Amino acid sequence: MVKSKTKRKTSKKSRLSNNTPSKIKVTFCSDLEKSVLTNNFEKRGWQQVTPEDDWNFYWAGIQTCRTLFSLDSGYRMGDHQTINHFPNHYELTRKDLLVKNIKRYRKELEREGNPLGQKQNGKYVYLDFIPVTFVLPADYNMFVEEYRKNPQSTWIMKPVGKSQGAGIFLINKLSKLKRWSRESKAPFNPSIVKETYVISRYIDNPLLIGGKKFDMRLYVLVTTFRPLKAYLFKLGFCRFCTVKYDTSIQELDNIFVHLTNVSVQRHGGDYNSLHGGKLSVDNLRLYLESTRGKSVTDKLFETINWLIIHSLKSVSYIMANDKHCFECYGYDIIIDNSLKPWLIEVNASPSLTSTTVNDRILKNKLVDNILSLVLPPNGIPDAKWSKNPSPEALGQFELLIDDENLSQDAKSKKNVKLRQKSIRKK
Numbered sequence: 001m002v003k004s005k006t007k008r009k010t011s012k013k014s015r016l017s018n019n020t021p022s023k024i025k026v027t028f029c030s031d032l033e034k035s036v037l038t039n040n041f042e043k044r045g046w047q048q049v050t051p052e053d054d055w056n057f058y059w060a061g062i063q064t065c066r067t068l069f070s071l072d073s074g075y076r077m078g079d080h081q082t083i084n085h086f087p088n089h090y091e092l093t094r095k096d097l098l099v100k101n102i103k104r105y106r107k108e109l110e111r112e113g114n115p116l117g118q119k120q121n122g123k124y125v126y127l128d129f130i131p132v133t134f135v136l137p138a139d140y141n142m143f144v145e146e147y148r149k150n151p152q153s154t155w156i157m158k159p160v161g162k163s164q165g166a167g168i169f170l171i172n173k174l175s176k177l178k179r180w181s182r183e184s185k186a187p188f189n190p191s192i193v194k195e196t197y198v199i200s201r202y203i204d205n206p207l208l209i210g211g212k213k214f215d216m217r218l219y220v221l222v223t224t225f226r227p228l229k230a231y232l233f234k235l236g237f238c239r240f241c242t243v244k245y246d247t248s249i250q251e252l253d254n255i256f257v258h259l260t261n262v263s264v265q266r267h268g269g270d271y272n273s274l275h276g277g278k279l280s281v282d283n284l285r286l287y288l289e290s291t292r293g294k295s296v297t298d299k300l301f302e303t304i305n306w307l308i309i310h311s312l313k314s315v316s317y318i319m320a321n322d323k324h325c326f327e328c329y330g331y332d333i334i335i336d337n338s339l340k341p342w343l344i345e346v347n348a349s350p351s352l353t354s355t356t357v358n359d360r361i362l363k364n365k366l367v368d369n370i371l372s373l374v375l376p377p378n379g380i381p382d383a384k385w386s387k388n389p390s391p392e393a394l395g396q397f398e399l400l401i402d403d404e405n406l407s408q409d410a411k412s413k414k415n416v417k418l419r420q421k422s423i424r425k426k
């Protein structure tokens with residue numbers, strides 16, 4: 001935590017820029033005691049300091065970041081400082097706000113007459129990638145209206161302020177929701193209820209492998225929101241349930257059947273600590289190519305990239321695009337049986353805990369590649385840097401979107417077309 005709030009009121013001139021390269025010592029602090037972090041910092045010869053010292057790089061918890069950027073803190077970062085969160089990341093990473101922002105983004109496109117906002121039978125043709133979701137208690141009446149259209153479907157209730165599967169349950173009857181509301185003393189009256197929930201249509205036809213449900217954990221690094229520059233880490237993985245999928249009512253409350261969180265599954269009797277219930281995305285791809293074919297598999301992965309890009313675009317204009325910040329998000333995606341991917345959640349602090357040897361290798365590489373990508377080629381934090389990394393700095397990341405260089409590219413293509421036109425005229 002940042003204890004001293006007002007140590008430096010004004011931006012310091014970078015002390016690094018006054019040094020010769022040989023004297024430069026990068027300093028870091030971290031709120032997380034994780035070996036994958038400290039190993040990577042120390043490998044670079046960085047020196048650990050406390051948050052009250054003059055740090056160059058801070059791997060902070062989200063609360064620290066909020067405190068640091070709050071107006072009351074009076075803290076202003078210098079050009080020599082880089083931190084791992086955007087101040088209002090919650091626009092993307094809080095369950096209710098993610099849904100709100102995506103809904104707003106789609107509406108805006110629809111209003112503009114943008115083909116991306118096209119609808120068919122009441123559904124968005126291109127941007128239908130989040131399960132139908134309502135925020136409770138605020139949208140209770142809208143939920144009931146939707147529920148009545150299709151009373152056989154199952155819904156999943158998730159508290160907005162919790163994680164790791166806590167407080168999540170499934171409902172298949174309105175009466176169950178009403179009973180829960182009575183028992184938990186949380187009647188759906190916005191002026192009384194304290195805890196906010198989202199209720200989403202349950203994806204009840206997930207793709208199963210070996211009869212078990214899984215979701216994908218993908219890492220997405222954003223270095224700037226305006227222009228939007230984002231990268232996808234190629235070494236994502238799938239997280240499996242330990243118990244075979246079963247949609248029967250008796251199993252509705254069985255979290256080992258329905259929730260893929262590792263924090264839930266590791267308490268199951270059938271948890272395998274060797275592979276941790278995980279499968280690499282590369283192996284998933286091979287499996288799908290052999291069972292479903294290459295073209296549908298390629299299309300699935302393209303659609304996943306597409307949904308990530310549009311989820312980021314939905315918040316790019318409301319994110320506080322501070323030049324000192326970057327953020328690595330954990331994307332949770334469920335693929336249904338028709339190979340349609342659904343965005344379930346975006347995490348601001350994806351777990352860096354390693355449950356297996358492969359996990360440790362992967363997360364070590366993830367942190368290493370993040371550091372190479374977010375820092376200038378000399379490895380020294382500098383907020384004035386253009387954030388245009390060299391291809392070698394990408395490591396296992398691949399470019400998802402670069403709005404700055406895309407628009408330059410689009411501009412040069414336009415110029416080529418104009419020149420070709422004028423040549424033809426001559």
Ligand SMILES: Nc1ncnc2c1ncn2[C@@H]1O[C@H](COP(=O)(O)OP(=O)(O)OP(=O)(O)O)[C@@H](O)[C@H]1O
Pocket residue numbers: 131156158162163164165166168200201202203204215258259260261332334344345347
């Ligand atoms: N709409 C849905 N349809 C099917 N399964 C879902 C749906 N929403 C969530 N799940 C399942 O529930 C699990 C937990 O949901 P979610 O990730 O939203 O909650 P969380 O407790 O905040 O998890 P985290 O610790 O990742 O933040 C998911 O990993 C997924 O397996």
